[in-house]
Each structure stands twice: as structure tokens, then as C-alpha cells.
Amino acid sequence: MYFVKEVLEQSSETRKKWEDEVKRAVAKQADQKPEAHWSTVSSLPIKRLYTPEDIKDLDFANDLSAPGQFPFTRGNQATGYRGKYWTFRMFSGMGSAKTTNERWHMLLREGQTGLSTAFDYPTLMGYDTDSPKARGECGKCGVAIDTLDDFLQLVDGIPMDQVTTSMTINPPATVLWAMYCAAAEIKGIPLSKIGGTIQNDMLKEFIAQKTFMCPPEPSVKLVSDTVEFGTKYVPRWNTISISGYHIREAGSTAAQELAFTLRDGMEYVEDVLRRKQMDVDEFAPRLSFFFNAHIDFFEEIAKFRAARRIWARAMRDRYKAKDPRSWWMRFHTQTAGCSLTAQQPYNNVIRTATEALSAVLGGTQSLHTNSLDEVLCLPSDHAVQIALRTQQIIAEETGVANTIDPLAGSYFVESLTNEMERQAWEYIHKIDEMGGMVAAIEKGYPQMEIADAAYKYQRQIDAGEKIMIGINKYLTTEEVPIPLVEIDDEVEKQQIASLASVRRRRDGKAVKSALDNLKNACKKGENVMPFCIEAVKNMASVQEICDIYREAYGEYRDPGLF
Amino acid sequence: MGNTETQGYSKEERVKMAKRTLRVMVAKPGLDGHDRGARVLARCFRDAGFEVIYTGCHQTPEQIAAAAVQEDVDLVGLSCLSGAHRYLFPAVVTALKERKAEDICVIGGGIIPEQDFKMLYDSGIKEIFTPGATLDGIVEWVRKNVMVRE
Numbered sequence: 001m002y003f004v005k006e007v008l009e010q011s012s013e014t015r016k017k018w019e020d021e022v023k024r025a026v027a028k029q030a031d032q033k034p035e036a037h038w039s040t041v042s043s044l045p046i047k048r049l050y051t052p053e054d055i056k057d058l059d060f061a062n063d064l065s066a067p068g069q070f071p072f073t074r075g076n077q078a079t080g081y082r083g084k085y086w087t088f089r090m091f092s093g094m095g096s097a098k099t100t101n102e103r104w105h106m107l108l109r110e111g112q113t114g115l116s117t118a119f120d121y122p123t124l125m126g127y128d129t130d131s132p133k134a135r136g137e138c139g140k141c142g143v144a145i146d147t148l149d150d151f152l153q154l155v156d157g158i159p160m161d162q163v164t165t166s167m168t169i170n171p172p173a174t175v176l177w178a179m180y181c182a183a184a185e186i187k188g189i190p191l192s193k194i195g196g197t198i199q200n201d202m203l204k205e206f207i208a209q210k211t212f213m214c215p216p217e218p219s220v221k222l223v224s225d226t227v228e229f230g231t232k233y234v235p236r237w238n239t240i241s242i243s244g245y246h247i248r249e250a251g252s253t254a255a256q257e258l259a260f261t262l263r264d265g266m267e268y269v270e271d272v273l274r275r276k277q278m279d280v281d282e283f284a285p286r287l288s289f290f291f292n293a294h295i296d297f298f299e300e301i302a303k304f305r306a307a308r309r310i311w312a313r314a315m316r317d318r319y320k321a322k323d324p325r326s327w328w329m330r331f332h333t334q335t336a337g338c339s340l341t342a343q344q345p346y347n348n349v350i351r352t353a354t355e356a357l358s359a360v361l362g363g364t365q366s367l368h369t370n371s372l373d374e375v376l377c378l379p380s381d382h383a384v385q386i387a388l389r390t391q392q393i394i395a396e397e398t399g400v401a402n403t404i405d406p407l408a409g410s411y412f413v414e415s416l417t418n419e420m421e422r423q424a425w426e427y428i429h430k431i432d433e434m435g436g437m438v439a440a441i442e443k444g445y446p447q448m449e450i451a452d453a454a455y456k457y458q459r460q461i462d463a464g465e466k467i468m469i470g471i472n473k474y475l476t477t478e479e480v481p482i483p484l485v486e487i488d489d490e491v492e493k494q495q496i497a498s499l500a501s502v503r504r505r506r507d508g509k510a511v512k513s514a515l516d517n518l519k520n521a522c523k524k525g526e527n528v529m530p531f532c533i534e535a536v537k538n539m540a541s542v543q544e545i546c547d548i549y550r551e552a553y554g555e556y557r558d559p560g561l562f
Numbered sequence: 563m564g565n566t567e568t569q570g571y572s573k574e575e576r577v578k579m580a581k582r583t584l585r586v587m588v589a590k591p592g593l594d595g596h597d598r599g600a601r602v603l604a605r606c607f608r609d610a611g612f613e614v615i616y617t618g619c620h621q622t623p624e625q626i627a628a629a630a631v632q633e634d635v636d637l638v639g640l641s642c643l644s645g646a647h648r649y650l651f652p653a654v655v656t657a658l659k660e661r662k663a664e665d666i667c668v669i670g671g672g673i674i675p676e677q678d679f680k681m682l683y684d685s686g687i688k689e690i691f692t693p694g695a696t697l698d699g700i701v702e703w704v705r706k707n708v709m710v711r712e
Contacts, residue, residue: 121644127593133593137645342692343694375673451602454601454602462696558618560617560619
């Protein structure tokens with residue numbers, strides 16, 4: 001029991017008095033809105049008051065403990081943010097590799113402490129810029145990369161042995177990671193010295209982000225290849241960033257984001273254990289996570305705290321991991337793009353700051369803060385600077401980093417953390433019963449759960465039951481215009497020309513032979529990574545490699561569920 | 563049908579409308595995977611009583627036009643959040659023209675900066691809905707502006 005009997009008795013007594021007083025007050029003047037509408041952004045009902053009774057069953061040792069100790073509810077690191085602030089890692093990529101490289105250097109000069117790469121859609125989907133399917137997309141929502149030639153421009157002047165780089169790349173994750181490895185090698189940096197993350201979480205693509213290429217089964221096989229290769233040769237690399245961000249952006253509730261993400265993580269653990277000759281403690285410490293920080297402040301903090309606790313329990317009890325580092329849930333956070341509004345865009349600065357604060361109070365290891373203009377276009381230099389400064393102000397001015405997990409022990413936050421955990425396990429067990437996440441995805445289960453939540457939320461917004469300032473309340477007729485960043489269509493022409501030039505310059509025979517070797521590796525079920533690195537070194541393009549995967553494993557088509 | 567839904571239509575048109583329900587296609591052109599808006603809208607159109615076809619993500623303009631003709635739809639709603647709308651939206655209109663189906667109404671939505679509206683209208687896109695548009699507002703626009711095709 002978390003409280004001594006006397007405290008609970010006193011609490012019960014004072015609560016009764018308080019309830020009577022509330023009844024009297026409400027009888028005189030009713031609440032501003034009906035009881036059911038006092039809920040989180042996910043429609044989780046919230047009580048008017050939380051008291052010791054709400055957490056009377058909390059087990060201090062098993063549920064809370066101390067930072068750096070199982071179940072890590074209060075954080076992975078014993079030192080908290082005093083040892084090191086979270087990594088200020090702004091997601092960026094635009095136009096050509098050269099333009100993006102300039103943005104990266106600007107961000108590092110401004111005090112960013114890690115890099116994060118946004119690729120354009122052709123790259124994300126495994127097509128070259130000159131593919132008919134890529135028309136109109138080049139450089140539009142990220143950097144265009146076709147070959148190692150582009151990649152070397154991207155990392156020009158970046159100290160790859162000092163700064164860690166995250167790459168939001170999924171179906172072609174093997175290819176872009178191979179390029180990073182090859183680029184490091186060319187710069188004379190051994191693979192053991194490079195650090196970073198590839199998102200490489202294919203399950204959430206089928207569930208939410210919808211950049212997919214091959215069907216779920218072989219997609220997960222490629223993920224397991226990277227886990228194995230990373231464990232052996234690139235030990236500082238996080239080979240998967242198991243992502244709830246996109247699940248949330250697609251419209252899920254906080255509990256769904258938590259549950260589906262964690263169950264995805266379990267699916268990867270199970271796949272590696274089944275497919276590769278590896279012990280769970282060999283690879284589990286390099287699994288990383290990525291969450292959304294949405295606008296509902298306390299729900300998010302509870303979600304982050306619950307996430308660490310659930311993962312620790314799952315890794316220790318379900319997968320029998322013994323190394324405490326295998327129990328750690330390390331995660332990156334991004335503020336919620338879907339919470340921002342095109343209307344009165346400067347208000348987005350306040351939304352982002354609030355969300356970033358919840359991520360910090362939830363103990364994130366790494367953070368991206370959205371820019372105020374990202375609901376309209378790629379962020380401008382000035383907007384990005386404000387977003388980065390938001391993190392720096394939280395870290396260095398507000399004092400919230402002084403102490404670890406400052407909300408621990410709050411009746412409300414602990415109760416909400418428990419509720420998040422309860423709801424997540426309920427979903428996890430349901431998916432277990434379906435035969436795991438791949439099976440659940442094939443049934444369309446998580447997709448439809450999210451679609452239901454998204455539709456419900458949109459209806460709530462339209463009905464004014466949930467508020468978005470500038471959308472359904474406090475509208476202004478005159479908008480203050482903000483400058484928009486535009487990617488010139490000329491970028492596409494230049495990129496096609498430079499790809500053609502690489503194709504002319506490279507050794508055609510060497511490319512063919514490297515691609516043939518990769519094809520054979522796919523056929524035999526071998527780990528593709530060494531062959532992939534060889535292919536990119538010979539200037540094979542993203543699509544040339546992905547076409548081999550498509551041929552070997554087949555293509556997945558969106559079932560178009562709604 | 564309520565009064566507001568038939569306002570402004572001739573008797574002849576109202577008779578035609580009653581013959582069959584509106585058939586609408588929600589489509590995702592290009593490589594963009596942001597399908598939250600498209601799926602929410604597809605469901606809303608269904609709840610509004612339309613017959614709905616949703617293409618799913620990653621359709622080429624030609625695939626969309628071919629499907630629209632084959633399914634004999636009255637409206638194609640395009641959704642794009644990747645910034646490629648300037649190429650993709652007009653390409654769908656062109657592909658419909660090539661199939662002699664220029665009478666299919668095409669509307670668009672997504673992250674579309676206002677400065678691109680004129681270019682899109684000029685290319686034949688009838689209306690553009692951007693973040694903040696309400697579901698009921700979109701349905702109302704469709705009811706007022708889209709006819710069942712001959």
C-alpha cells in the first residue's frame with residue numbers, strides 16, 4: 001500500500017467534505033460544460049480532483065522506484081538532465097543535398113546537438129528522381145537522395161564521429177544506412193565510431209505513415225537484418241526507432257499510440273529472436289522509440305512515464321532480458337504537427353512550447369520542436385530558430401531540468417500513468433490474441449481503430465466539443481501573413497541531370513555485379529546489409545536497389561481502408 | 563432530402579438527382595502517405611449518403627482518372643500534403659480530359675498554399691479545401707455544386 005491507513009482515512013474524510021461543497025457550488029452555478037466534456041484530447045474522462053485513494057494500490061518498488069532503476073518510470077538515467085540535457089534534434093531536409101547541408105550547418109551553429117534527416121517522397125518510397133512516379137515530388141518535403149554522390153554532399157563537413165544523425169527512412173532504410181556507413185568509411189571513420197538512428201519501423205508504416213514497399217513479412221525481415229548487422233558492426237547505432245509519432249498523427253488516441261508502438265516493438269524483438277541466432281540482451285539495448293507530444297499536457301506526461309514502465313516489464317518478464325540496458329526505453333519526441341493550425345500560425349509557437357515541456361517532464365532523451373509555419377510549408381530559417389530556441393529556453397531558463405521527474409507522486413499524474421498502462425496492456429493482449437502485430441495489420445485492426453478515433457475527433461472539432469483556437473473558437477478575419485518557403489520546380493530538373501551524370505560516370509559492370517550479388521543474397525535469405533553497402537559504394541541508386549527488393553519480396557498495395 | 567439540399571436546383575435537376583445517389587471518389591495522388599484527411603473525408607461522404615470509392619495511397623494521375631471513369635463517379639476529391647499538388651492535381655484533370663471525362667468535377671485538399679490556388683483553378687480544379695475546413699462545409703459544397711452525371 002502506497003499510503004498508511006491513517007492518511008487514507010483522513011483523505012476519505014476530507015474528500016467527502018469537498019464533494020459536498022462541490023455539490024452545493026454546482027447547484028448554485030453549474031459547470032461551464034457537461035461532465036463528459038472534461039476529458040483529454042483523446043476523450044479520456046478526467047475527474048475534478050484526484051486524492052490519495054486514486055493511487056492507493058501503487059506499489060512503490062514495482063511501479064515507481066528511483067530513476068535509473070526498474071521499472072524506470074522515473075527515467076533511465078540516475079543523473080537525469082543534470083548529466084546531459086536531451087538532444088536538441090531538429091528534423092530537417094529540403095530540396096537538394098547541398099541546401100540541406102547548409103541548413104544542418106546553420107542548426108549546429110545555433111546550438112543543435114544532433115542531426116535528423118527528412119527525405120523527400122521519392123527517396124522515402126524507394127524511387128529515383130527520374131522515375132515517372134516521382135514527378136512533382138523532388139525535394140518538396142525533404143532532401144532528394146538518389147546515390148552516394150548526393151549523400152556525400154549531404155554530410156559534407158559534418159563530423160560523423162562526433163554528432164549523431166537520425167534518418168527518417170523506412171522501406172529503403174538498408175540503402176540509406178548503407179550510404180551513411182559508406183560515407184563514414186570514405187571519410188576514414190570506422191563503423192564502430194558512428195552513431196545515430198534509422199527509423200526503420202515498417203510496422204507503423206502499414207498502420208499509419210503509409211510509406212511502404214514490400215509486404216509486412218519481408219519488410220520485417222529487412223528490419224531484422226539491420227538489427228543483426230548493427231549489433232555486430234555498428235554498435236553505437238539505433239537500428240530501429242519504434243514510432244508512435246505517425247500513429248498519433250494519423251489520429252489515434254494517446255493510449256492507442258502507446259499500445260500499438262509497444263506491441264510493434266515486441267514484434268521486432270520476437271522476429272529477431274526467431275530469425276537470427278541472437279540473445280535478447282545482445283540487441284535489445286539498441287532498440288529506440290519515438291513518440292508524439294500532443295497538446296494534452298498531463299496525458300502526454302503520463303504516456304511517457306507509462307511507456308518506460310511497460311517496456312521494462314515486457315523486456316524483463318516477457319522476453320527474459322537480464323541486462324538492465326535491455327529494459328530501458330530510450331525515446332525521441334516530436335511535438336504534434338496535427339495540433340498546429342494554419343490559421344493564426346504564430347499561436348503554434350505556444351502549442352509547440354507546451355508540448356515540448358510535456359516531453360521534457362516526461363523524460364525524453366531527444367526532442368524535435370515543430371516550427372510555426374510547418375502546417376503550411378517547409379520551415380523557414382527564422383521559424384526553425386524559434387523552434388530550437390523553445391527547447392533551449394525550456395532547458396536553460398525555466399528550471400524544469402533541475403530535478404528528475406518532478407511530477408512523480410502527484411495523485412493525478414500517477415493515476416493517469418496507471419490508466420495509460422492499463423489501457424495499453426489491454427490492447428497489447430488483444431493483439432497477442434490475434435497472433436501478433438503482423439496478423440493484426442493484415443486484419444486491418446490497428447488501422448481501423450485509428451480511423452475511428454480520427455473520425456470521432458474531427459466530428460468533435462466540427463461540433464465544438466474539442467477546441468482548436470483559430471479553427472472553431474476565437475477566429476480572426478484578418479490573418480497576419482507569414483513568409484512561405486517554396487521548393488523551386490527547378491530542383492527536380494537539376495537532380496535528374498545530376499543522377500544522369502552519375503549514371504554516365506560510374507562503372508556499369510561493377511554496379512550490375514553488386515546488384516546481382518544483392519539479388520542472390522535476397523534469394524538465399526542472407527543478411528542484405530554487406531551487399532547493400534557494396535552496391536551503394538558502386539553508385540547503385542536507391543531505386544535500383546529497391547527494385548531488387550520489390551522483385552524478391554513483392555510489392556504491398558494500400559488496401560484503402562477507411 | 564431537406565430543403566437546403568435542393569435549394570437553387572430546377573425541378574428537372576432535382577428529379578435527376580433523385581435517380582441515383584452521388585458517386586464520389588476520394589483519391590491520393592503521388593507518393594504522399596498522409597491519408598488522415600482523405601480517410602476522414604471518405605467516411606464523412608459515406609455518412610452523408612454518397613457512394614464512396616477510396617483509392618488508397620500512391621496512385622498515379624492516370625490510375626486515378628482510369629478508376630474514376632471505370633467507376634463512373636461524379637466527383638473526384640484529391641488529397642495531397644507533400645507539396646506535389648502543383649504537378650499532380652492538374653495532371654489528374656488532364657488525364658480525365660484524355661478519357662473524355664472532363665465533366666467529372668475535381669476538387670482538391672491538403673497543404674496547399676494560397677499562392678497556388680489560382681494556378682490550380684486555372685487548370686480545372688473546381689474548389690480547394692485546406693486545414694480548418696469542416697466536414698459539413700465540404701459536404702454542403704458538394705451538394706450544391708456537384709450533379710449526378712448523365
